[in-house]
Amino acid sequence: MTETITAPATGVREALYSRRSIRAFTDAPVADATLRELLTDAARAPSGGNLQPWSAYVLNGAATDAFRARIREAMKKHPFGEPPEYPVYPEDLPDPFRSRRRDIGELLYGTLGIPREDKAARLTQFARNFEFFGAPAAVFFAVERIMNVNQWAHLGMFQQSFMLAARERGLHTCPQEAWAIWHREVAAFCDIPDSQMLHCGIAVGHADPEAAVNHMQSPRAGLDDFVHFVAQDS
Numbered sequence: 326m327t328e329t330i331t332a333p334a335t336g337v338r339e340a341l342y343s344r345r346s347i348r349a350f351t352d353a354p355v356a357d358a359t360l361r362e363l364l365t366d367a368a369r370a371p372s373g374g375n376l377q378p379w380s381a382y383v384l385n386g387a388a389t390d391a392f393r394a395r396i397r398e399a400m401k402k403h404p405f406g407e408p409p410e411y412p413v414y415p416e417d418l419p420d421p422f423r424s425r426r427r428d429i430g431e432l433l434y435g436t437l438g439i440p441r442e443d444k445a446a447r448l449t450q451f452a453r454n455f456e457f458f459g460a461p462a463a464v465f466f467a468v469e470r471i472m473n474v475n476q477w478a479h480l481g482m483f484q485q486s487f488m489l490a491a492r493e494r495g496l497h498t499c500p501q502e503a504w505a506i507w508h509r510e511v512a513a514f515c516d517i518p519d520s521q522m523l524h525c526g527i528a529v530g531h532a533d534p535e536a537a538v539n540h541m542q543s544p545r546a547g548l549d550d551f552v553h554f555v556a557q558d559s
């Protein structure tokens with residue numbers, strides 16, 4: 326069962342409902358100062374013990390272009406990237422998660438007009454991740470290796486805060502775990518210390534309003550599928 330998403334209101338709800346993963350950006354630039362503001366806002370995210378276990382590495386303009394060029398070269402030698410440092414998905418994903426993952430893939434490739442059997446076109450689309458979908462800026466998010474699953478959750482709060490703050494400034498984002506297969510290249514380019522592990526990148530920029538892929542609305546499970554109001558006598 327999926328929930329129909331209702332019209333957005335204002336404020337945080339507007340940001341929540343207008344955020345979506347954008348997979349076609351224009352080349353309109355984003356100022357360094359704006360990225361600083363977004364990260365300042367995002368750092369208001371809570372974290373247990375106020376550890377603030379996150380680090381962010383910002384690419385903008387020429388640095389983004391240089392990194393794209395580096396990855397293009399790396400892909401010639403290693404088309405499938407590097408073994409990820411963390412398991413991006415559990416092995417043998419059970420339902421309903423498996424179906425949700427399959428369904429969003431079908432929706433994405435359907436929107437792009439790429440048929441299931443066209444593996445080459447699907448791979449080409451996947452590789453667009455490594456161009457940041459054309460975004461002029463991106464932020465890589467890393468967490469101290471000594472941290473555990475609890476602090477990784479706090480990193481997620483920082484990232485969502487960042488994406489919502491971007492909406493208030495008319496910017497859009499795409500979170501990208503795909504970068505897990507290029508963690509060494511990312512670490513080398515951004516000078517990420519060994520004490521930290523890359524989680525993902527988030528592309529940042531202006532959405533191309535002409536691109537159909539940007540109008541794709543991802544579904545959500547209905548509330549009854551994941552919310553449990555617990556009765557007093559249970």
Ligand SMILES: Cc1cc2nc3c(=O)[nH]c(=O)nc-3n(C[C@H](O)[C@H](O)[C@H](O)COP(=O)(O)O)c2cc1C
Pocket residue numbers: 344345346347348429454499500501502503504525543
């Ligand atoms: C941590 C994280 C990593 C993701 N990695 C990718 C990615 O590598 N490439 C991509 O196209 N989308 C990626 N997504 C986007 C998800 O597919 C998307 O959030 C989901 O389908 C819901 O759609 P929405 O973001 O438009 O609401 C990622 C999302 C998150 C939160």
